[in-house]
Amino acid sequence: MKTMRGQLLLGLLCATLLCVLAAGASLYRSLLEETNELADLQLRQLAAALPNEFAPDTGMALAQDPEEMFVLQAWDDAGHQQVISPDKPQLPRYAVSGFAEVTVFKQRWRLYGETRRGRYVQVAQPLEVRDGLAAAMALRAGAPLLLFALILALLIVVVVARVLAPMERLAQAVAGRSADALAPLPVQDMPPELRPVVASLNGLMHKFDQALQAQRSFVADAAHELRSPLTALKLQLQLVERAETEAARSEALRKLHERLDRATHLVRQMLSLARHEVALTEGQLTTVDLGQMLEAAVADHSALADSRAIDLGVVAPAKVNIAADPDALQVLLNNLIDNALRYTQQGGTVDLQAGVEAGRPLLRVSDNGPGVPLQYRARLFDRFYRPDGNDAWGCGLGLSIVRNIADQHQAQIVLDAADQGSGRGLMVTVLFPVPAAAPETATASVPG
Structure with missing residues (x-):
């Protein structure tokens, strides 16, 4: 992959070269038009002069510069040609009135003809002479342009290097850091774009x-x-x-x-x-039916519930679909049910619910165990924290895992007593965000 510096320099230099070539081509065309106009004017002036004035015995010299090579010819009324430029190639008589372009001897000519003083005068010039003259003039005029283009290219290289210098300093500052050096980079010294x-x-x-x-x-x-x-x-x-x-x-x-x-x-x-401390990606999210997940969880934990004579079941079954990671959500539910079964006394009750409250899908696990005093509930999500007075063994990580998974799904966890009157039992409610689109199937609501 090309670097940004290389792409920038290549783009600017190519743009400069194209501009120079376009300017040179435009200059050449302009000079060629001017050269043609001047040469046509010369053809008319030569034709306007009397043919006798260019005779060899008049002493008036013809143009000898190859860039100004003209062929001047004249014919009398009888059609006899008067030799005026014997050292030049003789062209056929075209009998035109005005300008014309012809090809003679595999060479393109520009000629002008008119009848003057009883004679037909024809003046011609090779077009390659005009092209060469225009090219020479364009080269002389464009030489400074090429010099300025080289100077501009050098300036572009210097300016690009100077502009990209902050990026080089930023790259060196990041590359020179160790894995533990995570102090913020200075922002004030950087250009606004960086x-x-x-x-x-x-x-x-x-x-x-x-x-x-x-x-x-x-x-x-x-x-x-x-x-x-x-x-x-x-x-x-x-x-x-x-x-x-x-x-x-x-x-x-x-x-x-x-x-x-x-x-x-x-x-x-x-x-x-x-x-489950790693953030979720879009590819991990699928449609999960909370009601179906609760029914499967009851079957998975029925053996443990039966061993403690605990009544484990789903209250008011409902079909509630959310976008979630099914594996992570299963871990969340297993931890909630495991905690409820672990801390509920023999012969207790653990209820599972799924529904919609204020437009938000929810998952709820409640038990009629001893519950957790209000002053300890805020610390239940801390790692390895266990309230005093619990006989059931555990490690204090279950609700920490639940919180991490809930945070991944942008869900809210609410802790409350299952029995508001006596303060016994614990009710854990996981409120998920409002879905972007309403589900096709109706969902049942449960009281808060």
Whole structure:
């Protein structure tokens, strides 16, 4: 691919060359017209002179310059030719009155003829003489133009290099930075045309900085959170090794498996969180039926719900279509249902809803568990945060994953108590943006 400098220089130099050639061609045509007019005037003046004045014995010399070569001929009334220029080629008599162009001896001539004082006078000149004269004049007149064109080309090269110098400085400033040097580039020293580019680069580096900080924070939190379960696994393994009875060894192994499950769940959640921090692309969005997704989720979690005697079902089934990433939305729903089943007591209820509220599609998961006090709800989305007093094991990443996926879909999460009177239970509502076009099928609305 050609560089911008090369394209700019090539375009300007080619434009300059075309202008010079066009100016030279125009100058040549103009000079040729002037030369023809002057030469025609000379032909008429020569014809106007008496033929006897150009006789060899008159002492009047004929033109000897090849650029002014004329053939002067005359015929008397009897048709006898009077030799006036014996050293010039003799042309046939054309008996014209005025100007004409003829071809004689494979050479084009411009001639003028008229009858004067009883004689027919014919004056001719080769057209190549006129062309050569015009070309010589154009060359003499165009030589300064070519010189100025060369000077202009040099000036173009200098000006282009000077104008593109800020781009070179910007490229060097960006190339000379390390991966951790994400300070904003100076905008004031840049020309107005480059300031939007620099501003965009600064915005991009700011996003990179935020991503790096989030990554460092994530790695630090992950290292801190993984240290405790790994230490617990090590201690539990030592208890297995020191068990003296089969019953003690079995109990220790059971707890070891439980801690391994928790560690596996933690790693799985961390990987899911890292995967869903990446922004979605247009190609990942497809039409998703929230009602159908809820029914499939009930079937997937029915075994866990039955094991805890929890009533899991869909309230007021509705067909609600949204544009979303189905895989990411499935992860969001699984985390909400998993949290609801995990923190709901034995014999509790978990309800799933899909509908439209104020024109916005929604997804809602509510339970009748102990709920979350109002002062703790804002921190539920923080990584590895778990409110005090929870007996159910977990890693505190479920709602962080839910928030990331909701942000990817420009959705809003609302936390509220499922039972407003007692304050028990937790109701998580995910409100999606208003669709650009209304869906073809009617959707059911649910109360807020």
